[in-house]
Amino acid sequence: MRPMLATSGDPRTGPPTGPGWAHEIKWDGIRLLAEVRDGSLRLLTRSGRDIAAAFPELRAITGVGQDLLLDGEAVAMVDGRPSFGHVVDRVHTASPTVAAQLAAARPATYIAFDLLRLDGMQLTGLPWSARRAALEDLLLDVPGVLVSPVYDDGAELLAATADQGLEGVVSKRRTATYLEGGRSTDWLKFPHRDTMSVVIGGWRAQTGTATRLGAVHVGLPARDIEGRPLRDGAGRLQLVYAGRVGSGLVGRTGLALAERLAQVPDAPYPFTAAIPRAEATASTWLEPQVVIDVASLGLTPGEGRLRQPSFQGVREDLTPLDLLELP
Incomplete structure (x- = not known):
């Protein structure tokens, strides 16, 4: 049930x-x-x-x-x-x-x-x-x-x-x-707050380090023309890019999320459209498995990017496919 x-x-x-x-x-x-x-x-x-x-x-x-x-x-x-x-x-x-x-x-x-x-x-x-x-x-x-x-x-x-x-x-x-x-x-x-759940598709290291988490690339599950989850040739879920989230990842919070992402397999680029090279540079792409909550000022018109997003926490109670049910 x-x-x-x-x-x-x-x-x-x-x-x-x-x-x-x-x-x-x-x-x-x-x-x-x-x-x-x-x-x-x-x-x-x-x-x-x-x-x-x-x-x-x-x-x-x-x-x-x-x-x-x-x-x-x-x-x-x-x-x-x-x-x-x-x-x-x-x-x-x-x-x-x-x-x-x-x-x-x-x-x-x-x-x-x-x-x-x-x-x-x-x-x-x-x-x-x-x-x-x-x-x-x-x-x-x-x-x-x-x-x-x-x-x-x-x-x-x-x-x-x-x-x-x-x-x-x-x-x-x-x-x-x-x-x-x-x-x-x-x-x-x-x-009261504009919080939404998104899926992590990759991450970038903090400037000046190789492993410390600086930001995560996030998106929402994509659909095909029949409304079903869109997958690549290997069956991996594809995401519609929603931007990078770096705020809220300092200190112990960032370390805990980095440990969680270390458990996720690397994968090919998971988003349906290319993102600017400056944003993609030095990024590691992951299988879309981890759902997080972010607070933001909403999405930008047209591009659908999160405005001033801030990491709130990992949603271990949700899977990426659960997000297809959310408004």
């Missing part, structure tokens, strides 16, 4: 108004389906990967019921605010010892916002309001788990989340059913 996805709302009008809508905080965490069967917990990323071993502090979810499927986010708080970097770093933690140490040092919280199955009964066809009421009754006083608060005034919540440095707001139609794996206008998202 894949989670329901929100459509980008119109920032000019803001969140919808009226009693037919409810509004939640948009948490800066990892989207996970939490499934319990016979006392065993699975935490499934959007790509279907089970990362429950990385979050031992969330095992209390197994005490809620024998058969259960929740939708929510794993969130790590730093100074009272969600930190995407601190939670996404745990995705690849496979060692039980390391996972326990990380859980003790900075525990994650599972913030649940939907109930999809309970005791063998599929609830996705019920309206959001009914699923929400059942969720609140079910998740009382479960260690490591919170139910995402709901608000009636979306505009007021949007202003409050901006003041508090939170990611934004998601507005949900109270009568909406749960659309598995689909994107719907029954859920509208209003983020």
